[in-house]
Amino acid sequence: MKIPRSIAAVSLLLTFVALGGIAGAAPITGIVNISGSAGVNATSVDFFGNALSGCSTAGVGVDGCFLINVPLSGSFVGLTPGTVGGTIKDLQGPPISGNISLPAFMSFTNGVFFDLTRVVPGGAPNCAGVNGSAANATCTPVINGQVSPFVLTNSSDGSNASVFFNVQLLGYTGTLGTGSTFYVGAFNTPSAGKNIAGILADIANGLTVSAAYSANFAPGSNIPEPDTRALFGIGLAAILVGALRRKSSRT
Numbered sequence: 001m002k003i004p005r006s007i008a009a010v011s012l013l014l015t016f017v018a019l020g021g022i023a024g025a026a027p028i029t030g031i032v033n034i035s036g037s038a039g040v041n042a043t044s045v046d047f048f049g050n051a052l053s054g055c056s057t058a059g060v061g062v063d064g065c066f067l068i069n070v071p072l073s074g075s076f077v078g079l080t081p082g083t084v085g086g087t088i089k090d091l092q093g094p095p096i097s098g099n100i101s102l103p104a105f106m107s108f109t110n111g112v113f114f115d116l117t118r119v120v121p122g123g124a125p126n127c128a129g130v131n132g133s134a135a136n137a138t139c140t141p142v143i144n145g146q147v148s149p150f151v152l153t154n155s156s157d158g159s160n161a162s163v164f165f166n167v168q169l170l171g172y173t174g175t176l177g178t179g180s181t182f183y184v185g186a187f188n189t190p191s192a193g194k195n196i197a198g199i200l201a202d203i204a205n206g207l208t209v210s211a212a213y214s215a216n217f218a219p220g221s222n223i224p225e226p227d228t229r230a231l232f233g234i235g236l237a238a239i240l241v242g243a244l245r246r247k248s249s250r251t
């Protein structure tokens with residue numbers, strides 16, 4: 001028995017939409033490294049770029065910029081090392097750790113976007129129980145009852161500290177709805193210019209600790225892509241057509 005034209009049209013439309021999702025999916029690949037400057041206080045991370053790049057103005061809510069570094073691969077090979085590679089939005093809290101949705105957290109000049117989905121809470125011991133002037137001491141500050149994302153580590157002589165934190169992102173071109181790739185990023189400040197005790201004192205007094213940083217981004221664990229949902233849509237269309245065929249044959 002013939003399938004009514006309206007049923008066939010619905011089936012064709014569902015299949016076309018699903019296949020269109022596959023063709024238009026725009027996840028990204030590869031790794032990228034950047035550098036810039038940032039200021040950290042109790043409630044925010046202010047990214048303000050690099051004086052040599054022309055976008056070093058500090059101020060929470062003002063997008064900063066970053067320089068491109070090597071190595072680069074995949075979707076990032078067209079970027080030029082040593083030049084401005086895009087803009088980065090500030091983290092404004094509290095909180096500044098946990099599940100934080102920030103669309104277009106990073107926008108690259110080649111059309112790649114990173115949407116922030118999570119700032120990973122630091123996993124070191126609470127700084128409240130650590131000697132902030134001790135050599136090689138490491139800890140995570142708890143600020144206003146919130147576990148911060150930072151892991152602070154003193155140098156071998158206890159005079160200076162590095163600052164480290166991780167983020168999770170979705171990388172894509174075009175729009176997020178056309179496909180994305182799960183990425184992890186690691187920000188690192190090798191020298192804060194003071195030790196843990198000095199950093200904690202500044203934060204407690206409402207001051208901002210400013211320093212240069214570098215960061216690297218690479219694909220992480222896989223997450224469901226629109227391609228999978230599109231194939232699922234094709235399957236649903238096939239099931240619908242089969243059910244309508246059986247119904248038509250009975251009538």
